[in-house]
Amino acid sequence: MSPLLPRRGSRTARVALAATAVAVASALTLTACSGSDSSDRGGDDATVRVGLVLEPTSLDIRTQSGAALDQVLIDNVYQGLVGRTADGEIRDVLASGHEVSADGKTYTFTLREGTTFQDGKPVTAADVVWSLQQAKDNTSYVDSAKLAGVTSITSPSEGVVELQLAQPDSDLLFSLTGRAGLVLEQAAKNDLSDSANGTGPYEVSSWKQGDSLTFSRNDDYWGTEPKVAKIVFRYITDPSTAVNAMANGDLDVLNPVDGTLASQLQGNQDITLHRGKTTDKYTLAFNDARAPFTDKRVRQAIRQAIDPKALIKAIGGTGVEQGGPIPELDPGYQDLTSIDAYDPDNAKRLLAEAGQSDLDLTLTYANVYPATIGDVLKSQLAEVGITLKVERVDFATWLDQVFKKKDFQLSMVDHVEARDFGNWANPDYYFGYDNPEVQRLYAESIAATSQTEKEQALREAARIVSEDAAGEWLYTATEITAVRKGVTGFPVDGGNSRLDLAGLAVR
Numbered sequence: 001m002s003p004l005l006p007r008r009g010s011r012t013a014r015v016a017l018a019a020t021a022v023a024v025a026s027a028l029t030l031t032a033c034s035g036s037d038s039s040d041r042g043g044d045d046a047t048v049r050v051g052l053v054l055e056p057t058s059l060d061i062r063t064q065s066g067a068a069l070d071q072v073l074i075d076n077v078y079q080g081l082v083g084r085t086a087d088g089e090i091r092d093v094l095a096s097g098h099e100v101s102a103d104g105k106t107y108t109f110t111l112r113e114g115t116t117f118q119d120g121k122p123v124t125a126a127d128v129v130w131s132l133q134q135a136k137d138n139t140s141y142v143d144s145a146k147l148a149g150v151t152s153i154t155s156p157s158e159g160v161v162e163l164q165l166a167q168p169d170s171d172l173l174f175s176l177t178g179r180a181g182l183v184l185e186q187a188a189k190n191d192l193s194d195s196a197n198g199t200g201p202y203e204v205s206s207w208k209q210g211d212s213l214t215f216s217r218n219d220d221y222w223g224t225e226p227k228v229a230k231i232v233f234r235y236i237t238d239p240s241t242a243v244n245a246m247a248n249g250d251l252d253v254l255n256p257v258d259g260t261l262a263s264q265l266q267g268n269q270d271i272t273l274h275r276g277k278t279t280d281k282y283t284l285a286f287n288d289a290r291a292p293f294t295d296k297r298v299r300q301a302i303r304q305a306i307d308p309k310a311l312i313k314a315i316g317g318t319g320v321e322q323g324g325p326i327p328e329l330d331p332g333y334q335d336l337t338s339i340d341a342y343d344p345d346n347a348k349r350l351l352a353e354a355g356q357s358d359l360d361l362t363l364t365y366a367n368v369y370p371a372t373i374g375d376v377l378k379s380q381l382a383e384v385g386i387t388l389k390v391e392r393v394d395f396a397t398w399l400d401q402v403f404k405k406k407d408f409q410l411s412m413v414d415h416v417e418a419r420d421f422g423n424w425a426n427p428d429y430y431f432g433y434d435n436p437e438v439q440r441l442y443a444e445s446i447a448a449t450s451q452t453e454k455e456q457a458l459r460e461a462a463r464i465v466s467e468d469a470a471g472e473w474l475y476t477a478t479e480i481t482a483v484r485k486g487v488t489g490f491p492v493d494g495g496n497s498r499l500d501l502a503g504l505a506v507r
Helices: 066-074 126-136 172-176 239-247 296-305 306-314 345-352 371-383 395-404 421-425 436-447 451-467
Strands: 045-052 081-086 091-092 093-100 105-113 148-152 162-164 202-210 210-219 230-235 271-286 359-366 386-393 410-415 471-484
Touching: 045 066, 045 239, 045 471, 091 093, 126 148, 126 162, 126 451, 162 451, 210 345, 271 296, 296 345, 296 371, 296 386, 296 451, 306 371, 306 471, 359 371, 359 395, 395 410, 410 451, 421 451, 436 451
Parallel strands: 045 230, 359 386, 359 410
Antiparallel strands: 081 091, 093 105, 105 162, 148 162, 202 210, 210 230, 271 410, 271 471
16 A cells, blocks of 8 residues: 545545654564464464554554555554444444434434553543544544534443534445544553553553554453554565565565565565555546646546556556545445546547647655556556656655645545545645535435435436546555464454454464
8 A cells, every 4th residue: 555644624534654763673573484483472472573564653543644544553453333244234332222212313322331442541431522522623633523413422321422414424434433533541641642541452552753653452451452562563664674674574465566576575475465455436536727728628538548458457457447536445336447448549639629649647655655657547547648747756745735725736545445436526725626416425425324326326326426537546455464484363344444353363
């Protein structure tokens, strides 16, 4: 995968955040290609070393945006009333059960007994009410807008929390599985930027910025005790360095493995490669509010100039065509790949009609994404007469220039978060896409009280966005995860955005 997704002010989104440095530090070796014996390395005292790309710039789960925090902190350190399963279903966590009224406007949660924060204090209904109210009222908090439709958050009786809505919100439970629903201790005084006091199975024990983040087992965890003592997340941005670390036994898990380098790990009897599904949408964003992208013909021409199959092949085959803004794993998906399919001859015609037969454009994207992507796009657009200048910048520059200031023509980023179609219904988002019909349909999908109605509205809206050529969806990533022999319980689907490591173990 790749970089993080920044905060959208009161309307948040996720885009992958970039790790800031390459680190190859020594750590406890579980198993190694050099032949170290794993028999005395497993069991409850094991340390698992996990290679990742996305490093947080702060641990503040409330205000610091970016997929790097969601990836490791949610489920493992912080939890909410509800969580999500690997296939996106809702499961009760700090709540022992929940009910939704027939009109979809009242959500009642019964708190699980015996849950505690990592400082030993019990989780109370007051903590839950305070946490959700803070998330709703502070628009600077990531995902605050996802609670905008909640009119009251109360505890009508001991151990019960109730949310009232002005109108139904079909996404509310799913939103509560993310940052908007995390439960923090009201009385805690710790600095959230470099420490955490959650309710999960692991505690943050150390953070060496630019190097690694270490979790230790929460021995007082209210749920099933974790099966490993420590997890060390090592942030390695260079794909070759990461693969070498895995091959040499310096890592026990690598997520993801660069598709062009996967062959270096194949045939290693100590390593298994798993191919998993994701909601990672590698999106070529147009600045729709700025010329020449205000002309639909230009947008269509760019889409038709791009051959996704060739791009996917160039990155090692780790992707599938998408064709529209909703990936296969999300509600409302439909196959839209026939819309503005690869047709360079027609792309030239559209550019000529738009008076843009000799167009110069700049593509700006974070340098944690492969240079191959920019190279392929530059070559393909050149075939239809578009000269593309590629600027790869560090993530902080991308965040300031592209995301915040919207000073760009084309950009490319991996939008990792599930169910984030709402970005296309938000005219203030950095895409600059403003379509009232899409906004109406998205609002209709949120207010729907049946899944059928919800998905129908999303399908209609997604088709409009694709037919309007609001952007180009290069591919949905498939991720390769390398797992060393003896390591079990590591998620291989959706790991770029969420890693629930409660079941991680070493035999």
